Amino acid sequence: MQPHEVEQAAIRRGTMRRWLLSAPALVIIFLASFGPLFVMLAFSVLEKGDYGGVKPWTFSFDGWANVFFQHDIFTGELGFADAHLSIFWRSVRLSIITTALTLVLGFPTAYFIATRPRKTREIWVFLVTIPFWTNLLIRTFAMQEVIRNEGVINTVAMRLGMISEPIQIMYTDWAVLFGMTYVYLPLMVLPLYASMEKLDFRLVEAAYDLYANRFKVLRRIILPLTKPGIIAGSILVFIPSLGAYVTPRVLGGGKNMMLGNLIGLQFGKGNNWPLGAAISITLMVVVMVALLVYVRATARAGGDDRGR
Amino acid sequence: MAFPDRFDGLPAAPRCEGVYKVTGDTRGNNVAIDVLGVTKVFGAADSGFRALDKVSASIRQNEFFTLLGPSGCGKTTLLRLIAGFEFPTEGRILLDGEDIAALPPFRRPVNTVFQSYALFPHLTVAKNISFGLEMLGWPATKIASTVERMLALVKMEPMADRLTDQISGGQQQRVALARALAPNPRVLLLDEPLSALDFKLRKEMQIELKRLQGETGITFVFVTHDQEEALTMSDRIAVMSAGRILQVGSPREIYDRPTERFVADFIGETNFLEGEAKVAGDRLLEVRLDAGATVKATAPDAALHAGRTTVAVRPEHADLVPGDGPADLTGVLKNIVYFGTDTHFHMTLDNGVPFIVRQQNTPGEGSGFSIGEQVGVRLHADAAQALKD
Numbered sequence: 147m148q149p150h151e152v153e154q155a156a157i158r159r160g161t162m163r164r165w166l167l168s169a170p171a172l173v174i175i176f177l178a179s180f181g182p183l184f185v186m187l188a189f190s191v192l193e194k195g196d197y198g199g200v201k202p203w204t205f206s207f208d209g210w211a212n213v214f215f216q217h218d219i220f221t222g223e224l225g226f227a228d229a230h231l232s233i234f235w236r237s238v239r240l241s242i243i244t245t246a247l248t249l250v251l252g253f254p255t256a257y258f259i260a261t262r263p264r265k266t267r268e269i270w271v272f273l274v275t276i277p278f279w280t281n282l283l284i285r286t287f288a289m290q291e292v293i294r295n296e297g298v299i300n301t302v303a304m305r306l307g308m309i310s311e312p313i314q315i316m317y318t319d320w321a322v323l324f325g326m327t328y329v330y331l332p333l334m335v336l337p338l339y340a341s342m343e344k345l346d347f348r349l350v351e352a353a354y355d356l357y358a359n360r361f362k363v364l365r366r367i368i369l370p371l372t373k374p375g376i377i378a379g380s381i382l383v384f385i386p387s388l389g390a391y392v393t394p395r396v397l398g399g400g401k402n403m404m405l406g407n408l409i410g411l412q413f414g415k416g417n418n419w420p421l422g423a424a425i426s427i428t429l430m431v432v433v434m435v436a437l438l439v440y441v442r443a444t445a446r447a448g449g450d451d452r453g454r
Numbered sequence: 455m456a457f458p459d460r461f462d463g464l465p466a467a468p469r470c471e472g473v474y475k476v477t478g479d480t481r482g483n484n485v486a487i488d489v490l491g492v493t494k495v496f497g498a499a500d501s502g503f504r505a506l507d508k509v510s511a512s513i514r515q516n517e518f519f520t521l522l523g524p525s526g527c528g529k530t531t532l533l534r535l536i537a538g539f540e541f542p543t544e545g546r547i548l549l550d551g552e553d554i555a556a557l558p559p560f561r562r563p564v565n566t567v568f569q570s571y572a573l574f575p576h577l578t579v580a581k582n583i584s585f586g587l588e589m590l591g592w593p594a595t596k597i598a599s600t601v602e603r604m605l606a607l608v609k610m611e612p613m614a615d616r617l618t619d620q621i622s623g624g625q626q627q628r629v630a631l632a633r634a635l636a637p638n639p640r641v642l643l644l645d646e647p648l649s650a651l652d653f654k655l656r657k658e659m660q661i662e663l664k665r666l667q668g669e670t671g672i673t674f675v676f677v678t679h680d681q682e683e684a685l686t687m688s689d690r691i692a693v694m695s696a697g698r699i700l701q702v703g704s705p706r707e708i709y710d711r712p713t714e715r716f717v718a719d720f721i722g723e724t725n726f727l728e729g730e731a732k733v734a735g736d737r738l739l740e741v742r743l744d745a746g747a748t749v750k751a752t753a754p755d756a757a758l759h760a761g762r763t764t765v766a767v768r769p770e771h772a773d774l775v776p777g778d779g780p781a782d783l784t785g786v787l788k789n790i791v792y793f794g795t796d797t798h799f800h801m802t803l804d805n806g807v808p809f810i811v812r813q814q815n816t817p818g819e820g821s822g823f824s825i826g827e828q829v830g831v832r833l834h835a836d837a838a839q840a841l842k843d
């Protein structure tokens with residue numbers, strides 16, 4: 147054998163061994179992430195069963211068609227599935243507002259924590275994570291206790307004479323927004339804090355020294371340098387918001403559905419599994435496209451900062 | 455207008471409208487910064503840590519003023535007070551005769567070169583330099599030309615578009631300098647800017663800094679704990695210790711005429727001799743040394759030293775002579791250390807006190823003295839300086 151052939155053989159053996167060693171991980175990744183996806187994909191192109199489930203080996207694109215179009219109940223005409231589109235639109239809108247709200251609330255919170263002495267910082271972070279100890283459903287019911295007509299806010303406000311009638315918050319978009327902001331706030335605070343903790347506050351002083359007032363320091367120094375945290379936090383809040391199920395269900399009631407509830411409905415009372423699967427996949431594609439666009443946009447903005 | 459523009463009518467530094475009491479400045483009107491009895495206590499006012507204790511100093515315009523002192527003596531704290539990052543617990547700081555207590559850092563026409571450089575990592579070299587100018591709202595063309603000029607000044611033109619983590623430590627230091635100089639501040643504060651550099655680069659930057667100061671005419675307040683750096687670069691030096699300024703003077707004054715034991719000890723090598731002092735004039739003492747001789751010693755205020763006192767004698771302000779001739783002090787030669795340019799003779803005086811004589815080396819054979827020999831010391835006229843303890 148020529149020397150380079152020996153070398154190539156060794157490289158081949160090494161490659162082989164690497165694949166074998168990573169095989170267990172690869173199997174798990176394929177089974178755990180692509181497996182369910184594949185099942186969903188399969189269900190979405192099968193015909194729906196009469197009492198839930200699907201009819202095996204009976205292909206049909208009704209599920210996909212029903213995501214966007216529906217037959218009018220009375221005339222039988224084919225039209226856009228307005229209900230789905232409005233639920234979709236509401237989900238996107240509420241998720242964007244939730245992300246914005248958690249950012250507005252989370253940013254000062256993270257800044258506050260990051261500027262505490264090292265010892266006390268850990269305590270604050272710990273406090274932020276405490277809600278995770280409680281089941282989401284219970285936290286949501288607690289929120290309901292706060293905002294319902296006989297709840298804390300209304301009772302206190304009425305006692306103080308600020309209002310004479312309870313304000314209807316429950317079963318409105320506001321309730322869903324309150325709930326989601328509350329539930330997802332830690333997911334925004336933690337990545338923000340992680341990037342702010344790495345921020346060198348001497349840079350803030352340097353900017354002050356160079357005639358930047360507080361607002362300009364925030365805009366020109368702190369925001370650009372904590373951008374990774376802002377992006378991570380926004381993604382962590384936006385994606386679960388879009389698919390939120392429990393919060394809109396409990397606080398929004400039946401008429402303020404979000405995508406998660408719509409999907410849940412198809413697998414439950416709706417008895418339309420193919421439609422549920424198709425909506426799920428649509429949601430996933432939308433999230434992925436949104437993410438791509440977002441990351442591209444922020445990467446480009448970052449590039450601009452570096453130019454002259 | 456409080457601070458005159460120096461860039462053809464463009465704001466060189468933030469405007470400081472408002473009430474200014476023009477203080478009666480008796481030291482003449484060329485004082486840039488007046489530090490008046492400034493005390494800084496970290497923590498509770500009564501029990502906290504006293505980082506600065508009634509510090510006063512007048513820093514003149516276009517002066518290279520150095521704060522010299524050991525680690526933790528309060529140098530950085532004093533700079534931070536002048537820059538506006540901290541506020542004095544007591545006392546006042548005047549800039550061009552005006553109290554700047556009420557001004558936040560971004561309204562003070564003072565820039566800082568930070569010990570850590572603190573360059574903005576998300577901005578290019580050029581953008582770092584233009585940052586202050588943009589914040590001041592200069593027009594784009596003026597910013598561009600100033601950045602060009604600054605890049606040329608610190609010889610960083612080829613790297614204008616690099617990010618700050620893509621340049622070397624010495625280059626970062628130059629960018630930090632250019633960034634702080636660009637807005638043409640009244641005063642530039644430099645906090646040990648050379649301490650991170652290797653010896654050669656450090657020497658280069660020392661010369662560079664002096665050149666920049668001459669060219670820009672800006673007042674430099676420079677912090678270091680390197681006595682040699684302080685001596686070679688400064689117009690005046692303030693020696694600090696434990697939150698106090700012990701002595702302010704030209705490098706020569708500080709070296710030749712230290713007034714306190716700490717100053718004499720901190721800068722260069724010194725012999726300390728104890729003795730009994732009698733006032734012999736306004737600034738003159740006659741000291742009968744415990745080691746034998748009676749010498750004339752100078753002091754800023756002779757009366758202060760009457761009685762027991764300590765005098766300092768620099769090793770090079772004395773000559774070693776053979777033990778049998780006439781001498782001021784006598785003792786035994788304990789050690790000879792050859793340093794190339796000079797030789798140090800370590801001896802023990804007759805009363806047991808150590809004494810060092812430094813002698814310039816001349817071509818030819820050795821000094822002619824040998825260890826264990828009985829030797830004498832002749833002090834130069836004016837060699838002795840009385841010290842406060």
Ligand SMILES: Nc1ncnc2c1ncn2[C@@H]1O[C@H](COP(=O)(O)OP(=O)(O)OP(=O)(O)O)[C@@H](O)[C@H]1O
Nearest residue numbers: 496497503505524525526527528529530531532679
């Ligand atoms: N924020 C603070 N809180 C409490 N103590 C402080 C604070 N800043 C400084 N000190 C103390 O004040 C003293 C002076 O600090 P400073 O940073 O001015 O020293 P320095 O002369 O610059 O020393 P170095 O040469 O090491 O930089 C130190 O003992 C320091 O521990």
Ligand SMILES: [Mg+2]
Nearest residue numbers: 529530531645
């Ligand atoms: Mg310091």
